Amino acid sequence: MEKVTGTIVSPKGFHGAGMHCGLKKRKKDLGWLYSDVPCQVAGVFTTNLVQAAPVTYTKALVKKGQAQVIIVNSGNANACTGEQGIQDTATMAQLAGAALAIDPSLVAVASTGVIGQLLPMDTMAQGIAKLAKEGSGRDFQQAILTTDTCEKSVVYQGKIAGRKITVAGCGKGSGMIHPNMATMLGFVTTDAAIEQTLLQELLAELTETTFNQITVDGDTSTNDMVLVLANGQAGNPCIQPNTVEYQAFKEILAAVLTTLAKAIAKDGEGATKLIEVVTRGALDDLQARMISKTIVGSPLVKTALFGKDPNWGRILCAIGYSGAELDVNQLTIRLGEIPVFTQGMPMIFSQEDMACYLENPELVIQVDLGDGTGQGRAWGCDLTYDYVKINALYHT
Structure with a gap:
């Protein structure tokens, strides 16, 4: 296992883009991350009983086991927005799916920002139509930020059954951070082949000792979400539980999640230490x-x-x-x-x-x-x- 230079799209078969669409004054506020093929998806979410529309929408998607796209906006949490917020979330998925010619049922949605404001859907639609299909991982990593002072990303590589696999992660979070899987978002991509139920078990287990062990201010957000996409493009045999390959993958995934968790804690709003x-x-x-x-x-x-x-x-x-x-x-x-x-x-x-x-x-x-x-x-x-x-x- 080694840490390497790269971005969230470093694993084989992943692409990303980000841009300024108008939710924020100047900085990037809309991005997507997608795979050439459908992925096994795992997710953990806020335990706050007040949950943003994208959280409830994406939780349902994760239960089905597959995803291919994540569309994310910053500057507006789409939280506490009632039935309209739910409809707007579904529209975001439909627009992203149509733009990428991917089944909308494979599109996960995440939002972060101000609570209690409806998304300006004309602005969102125009932005999604302009998002580059072949942008950069860094653009995506910047588009998910709110009060963060820096990007938070990491890439690790290792070998599984003789094949090189890559695991990359990025995240955002600076205030309202006290996850009990704040506003905290985390995204992980990997080209390793692994079954969805095993991936979900691993993410749930490792979240307890990584993201759930950070705090900035004791507030658990309405929008917390961590998603892992595994597209199997590395060509390794599918990872099985209780094997050497499983342990190797677990160590790499743990390193990615730990690095992101510490980066979020370090970048707490106004923090000096x-x-x-x-x-x-x-x-x-x-x-x-x-x-x-x-x-x-x-x-x-x-x-x-x-x-x-x-x-x-x-x-x-x-x-x-x-x-x-x-x-x-x-x-x-x-x-x-x-x-x-x-x-x-x-x-x-x-x-x-x-x-x-x-x-x-x-x-x-x-x-x-x-x-x-x-x-x-x-x-x-x-x-x-x-x-x-x-x-x-x-x-x-």
Whole structure:
């Protein structure tokens, strides 16, 4: 397995494009991603009971097992738009299918942006008609962004049964991020051959330790969606469960999802630091993940680290209300490699060394409960003045 340069269309048989159609003032706001042949499709979606029209539409498509196109707009979430929003979603699929001469029933739809506004369908129709059939992966990656400050993409390659396979991913998300598979979208393409039910099981499993372990602000969006398309164009024998080939593919897919999850956490609205929490010694992995995500989601921890304040009491407090079982007298906390709390007692540490460490753009909090073998990670960012400014001025 190796990380390579490329885009979401690097796997064989995939194409993409993106453009500015007029939903946003200047930046790209409409894109599509499609395969030469129908793909096995897997998806995970927001657990928010208020779900945008594209979420309910695409969930139904994923249940059928195949897709060939993903059409995405940014700048308008098409959420809380009633029956008209449902009709507009279906129209987007029909327009994209017709433009690409692909069955509309194979077109997935995703939207992100402002909640509670109807899509301007004349604008959408004109834009879809102008989308390039042979554009670029980067154009698609840019077209899905809203308050993001950068593209988020990654490509890995490996060998399955002697054939080179490629797995590529891109995503968007900066605020309203607290997935329980914010506004968060993730798309993965691969030319590997794998059965749909196995792909769905893998995505659901890996989402728990990747996208579901990030948080920016504790808000779960109406539009969260992660889709994986597998078109089998690499020519490998279809991957079977509990095999060497399955494990190899799982590791590559996990690397793609982890990279995207961390990139989204790092690009939180107004963020200056990526925060990683590593918990070990819990009774099981689930409790370790609970602790890690609780810490990284604590507004007091996030603001302390923005202020470069080694306030480990806030970390200890978050551990205590995480819901995990623990014995505080067995507990150890480190900021980076600097112990600040060991087996129930505060530690004396060099203020100079700590100040130097907290200047880093990426910080690691290490927790060891000393009770078991469970371990888990979570990622987030600091909470800054700019986060408040961005969201105070963001039109609902």
